Amino acid sequence: xxxxxxxxxxxxxxxxxxxxxxxxxxxxxxxxxxxxxxxxxxxxxxxxxxxxxxxxxxxxxxxxxxxxxxxxxxxxxxxxxxxxxxxxxxxxxxxxxxxxxxxxxxxxxxxxxxxxxxxxxxxxxxxxxxxxxxxxxxxxxxxxxxxxxxxxxxxxxxxxxxxxxxxxxxxxxxxxxxxxxxxxxxxxxxxxxxxxxxxxxxxxxxxxxxxxxxxxxxxxxxxxxxxxxxxxxxxxxxxxxxxxxxxxxxxxxxxxxxxxxxxxxxxxxxxxxxxxxxxxxxxxxxxxxxxxxxxxxxxxxxxxxxxxxxxxxxxxxxxxxxxxxxxxxxxxxxxxxxxxxxxxxxxxxxxxxxxxxxxxxxxxxxxxxxxxxxxxxxxxxxxxxxxxxxxxxxxxxxxxxxxxxxxxxxxxxxxxxxxxxxxxxxxxxxxxxxxxxxxxxxxxxxxxxxxxxxxxxxxxxxxxxxxxxxxxxxxxxxxxxxxxxxxxxxxxxxxxxxxxxxxxxxxxxxxxxxxxxxxxxxxxxxxxxxxxxxxxxxxxxxxxxx
Numbered sequence: 001x002x003x004x005x006x007x008x009x010x011x012x013x014x015x016x017x018x019x020x021x022x023x024x025x026x027x028x029x030x031x032x033x034x035x036x037x038x039x040x041x042x043x044x045x046x047x048x049x050x051x052x053x054x055x056x057x058x059x060x061x062x063x064x065x066x067x068x069x070x071x072x073x074x075x076x077x078x079x080x081x082x083x084x085x086x087x088x089x090x091x092x093x094x095x096x097x098x099x100x101x102x103x104x105x106x107x108x109x110x111x112x113x114x115x116x117x118x119x120x121x122x123x124x125x126x127x128x129x130x131x132x133x134x135x136x137x138x139x140x141x142x143x144x145x146x147x148x149x150x151x152x153x154x155x156x157x158x159x160x161x162x163x164x165x166x167x168x169x170x171x172x173x174x175x176x177x178x179x180x181x182x183x184x185x186x187x188x189x190x191x192x193x194x195x196x197x198x199x200x201x202x203x204x205x206x207x208x209x210x211x212x213x214x215x216x217x218x219x220x221x222x223x224x225x226x227x228x229x230x231x232x233x234x235x236x237x238x239x240x241x242x243x244x245x246x247x248x249x250x251x252x253x254x255x256x257x258x259x260x261x262x263x264x265x266x267x268x269x270x271x272x273x274x275x276x277x278x279x280x281x282x283x284x285x286x287x288x289x290x291x292x293x294x295x296x297x298x299x300x301x302x303x304x305x306x307x308x309x310x311x312x313x314x315x316x317x318x319x320x321x322x323x324x325x326x327x328x329x330x331x332x333x334x335x336x337x338x339x340x341x342x343x344x345x346x347x348x349x350x351x352x353x354x355x356x357x358x359x360x361x362x363x364x365x366x367x368x369x370x371x372x373x374x375x376x377x378x379x380x381x382x383x384x385x386x387x388x389x390x391x392x393x394x395x396x397x398x399x400x401x402x403x404x405x406x407x408x409x410x411x412x413x414x415x416x417x418x419x420x421x422x423x424x425x426x427x428x429x430x431x432x433x434x435x436x437x438x439x440x441x442x443x444x445x446x447x448x449x450x451x452x453x454x455x456x457x458x459x460x461x462x463x464x465x466x467x468x469x470x471x472x473x474x475x476x477x478x479x480x481x482x483x484x485x486x487x488x489x490x491x492x493x494x495x496x497x498x499x500x501x502x503x504x505x506x507x508x509x510x511x512x513x514x515x516x517x518x519x520x521x522x523x524x525x526x527x528x529x530x531x532x533x534x535x536x537x538x539x540x541x542x543x544x545x546x
Contacts, residue, residue, distance in 0.1 A: 006180040011170055012037025014147035014181045015105070016045050021148075022155045022186055024076050024103075026050045026067065026422060028060035032080035034107030034122065037175040052422060052451055055443040057084045059415045061091030061104070062441065066419025068100040070377060070399050072222065074158050075419065078105040081169065082122030085131070090409055092134040095165040097407035098244055099219050101158045102165035104131065104138075111142065111171035131167035138167030144177055148184040159189030162220075162300040192299060195316035200324045203273070203295045203312045207325065208332025210271035210293075213237040214262070219244035219405075220276015220298060222398045224318035228275060229253070231326055236336040238265060238343060242540075243403040245277060247395035254343040258391040261350040263542030271295065273325075276318040280307050280406075287546030297321045354392050358536040361388035364528070367507035368430060368458070369394055371514035376428040377402065377420050381413035383434030384466050384533040391539050411440025414457055418448055421455045428518045431457040435487050436465045445497040448523035456517035456524045458510070459490050462531065470535060490527035499523040 009017065015038055019027070030053055031039040042051050054060045060077040068075030079085055085106040095102040108127065109120040117125070124130075131138040137157040141150045147170075154166045207213050213235045221228055225248050232239045232255045239249040240262035249256040257265075259281075266286045272279070273295040283294070284307060296303075296310040297318055304313035314321050354362055364385050372378065378393060379402045380386035395401045402420055404412050417431035438459045448455055469483040494501030500522045504510040510528060517524035 006182045008178055009144060009181045010037050010041070010176055010178045011141065011144040011147060011174040012039075012176070013041040014144045014183070015141070015151070015170065015175075016041035016049065017183055018148050018151035019076065020045060020048050021184060022074070022151065024049060024074060026052060027076050027078055027105075028052045028054065028063040028067070028419065029078035029105075030054065030057055030060055030080070030084065032084065032107065034080050034109070034172040035078060035175070038078060038105075038107075052447070054415070054447045056441070057087035058091060059418075059441055059444045059447060061088035061102075062094075062412055062415035063419030063422065064102050065091050065095045065098075065100055065412075066379065066402060066416035067423040068095065068102050069098055069402050069416075070420045071423050072101070072399065074101045074103050074155070076103040076105065079107075080122055081107045081109060081127055082124045084122065085127060086124070089130070089134060091412065092131075092165055094404045094407045094409045094412055096134055098403075098405040099163045100165065101163045103154065103158065104135065104165060104167040106131070106167070106169045107175070108140065108169045108171040110173045112173075114171065128167075128169060131169070134165065135167045136162070136164040138169075141168065141170040141174060143174055144179045144181055147181060152184055152187045155187040156189060159187065161190065162303075192317040192320065193301075193315045195314050195321040195324055197324070199312055199314050200321065201328055203314065204325045204328035205332045206271050206293055206295060206312065207235060207273060208329050208334060210235070211334075212265070212268045212270050214265060214269045214272045215239045216262075216272060216274045216277045216279050216282065217241050217245040217248040218275075218277030221245060221248045221318045222276075224275060224322050225249065225398055227319055227322035227326065231322055234326060234329055234333060234336070236339045238262065238346075242281070243390050244405050246401045247398045250396050251394045252396065254340045254347070257343075257346065257350065259542060260353055260391045260539055261346050263545060264346065264349065267545035273297070274310075275322060278303065278307065281541060283307050285541055285544060287544035289546050292546070354388070354539060357539050358388045358392065358534055360530075360533055361385045361536060362392050363507045364460070364510065365389055365393045367510045368432070368514065371511045371518070372430055373428055373518075376400070376430065377424060379413055379417035379420055379429065379431045381431075381433045381437045382408055382410040383432065383437055383460055384536065385460055386413070386432050386434070387540060388536045389432065411437045414438055415441040415444050417455050417457065418444060418453050421453050422451075429455050430514065431455055433457060433459050434466065435459055435461040435463065435490075436485070442493075445494060445499055445523060445525065449498045454521055454523055456514060456526070458526045458528055460528045460530050461487055461490065462529075463487055466533060470532065474535075490525060494525040499525060502526045504528050
């Protein structure tokens, strides 16, 4: 890391100056005694970096996740050690599951007392080890002079290879201590691995000779949208996505499908290519046999054989590897006729299945899609309408549907959506919640009002953890326990914060309420009273077809 001349700075000042150098323009954070020098430096640097505080540590961590996941940039949060850091671990695990560039900054007790068991304020044993388990890299800054180098190392990991969160801690005495610090320059990531040309050639030949090829995309393909589109049209192959990966191919395109349609095609597929996608559910639940060949592209070499060994495994970034395969396809590709009519009929078949299995949820999702402008962003939750959105809500652009991925983090949604809105202040953002999950971070309505974060949130209210209640009734002989609760009046609650509270009882009323919320220029919560929804999970995890 090249450096400038030295300056005498406290550890907190060196930390903030280094973050600004790395391009961080927003820190989601809660102050506390172990972070005082850092927040003093944030105050002094207010023209360069914004601070969004919340009502709970989980709030700032989820906001950083939403910021990162919707932009592909680094989302940074700062909290005190011990309980403060522990309150963020659900968000860190979600960022880890979703391959998000989240930087977790925590304070630490005085350097001479770490792991000594003295009972210092906020002391926990092995805090750094806890962060290590939830990040791809975590480190401690032991002296102000180390700060630029340690921050540069953190950002190298954030910008290299598979994106995942990174952690930094600094003891409070080092936050205060002043020393000569040589500030650096912005860190670039390491070069992406180069695809093996022999494997590219093998993959191209396999795809070119395939009769029923399929393409599966995940979050690792967000930066390969144009290449995926070209590959799909060259092969006339359907592109299937689920949760992360939605919108890599605009779902108005005839070749773009979700799991409902993908499962119908799976039993005839002879070659499947997975681009930045685990292909976990398909191989583990849809069924495998010797008639299907798998090509897997991933920047993380450990991912290629995790579920099962592919026939061709290519370690590379999605964009360059897919481009190389396209270039090689010209030698091998069968003559292809347009499958537009077939694929549009398949979309209709999938819609019919979704209506049959989850008609009430689909009616609400249509209302949301109708009201949400094309450039809007949708943040789901672990709620009945959110579940069905994974297959039933059309997504037009990459990173415009935010989910918790396999982590399934109930209660993540509202605070995450605030971070999405901070990252995209000029775009409409809608947050879809159940009443159970919404109450996890409900106090962040105050944060939205305080900072003018004009998010529109929907709360589908049935007075229960609906999925648990249905399972208790249907699978456990009606042994209903701990799945029901008492709600506030969400409209009056929202009004009491100074936000706009609305209520909608039908999909048409929801369309109107969303229009009002998007134009109100105020944080908005729309309560939607609902009854029990039909069970949707066969849509999300179709049974084996091979």
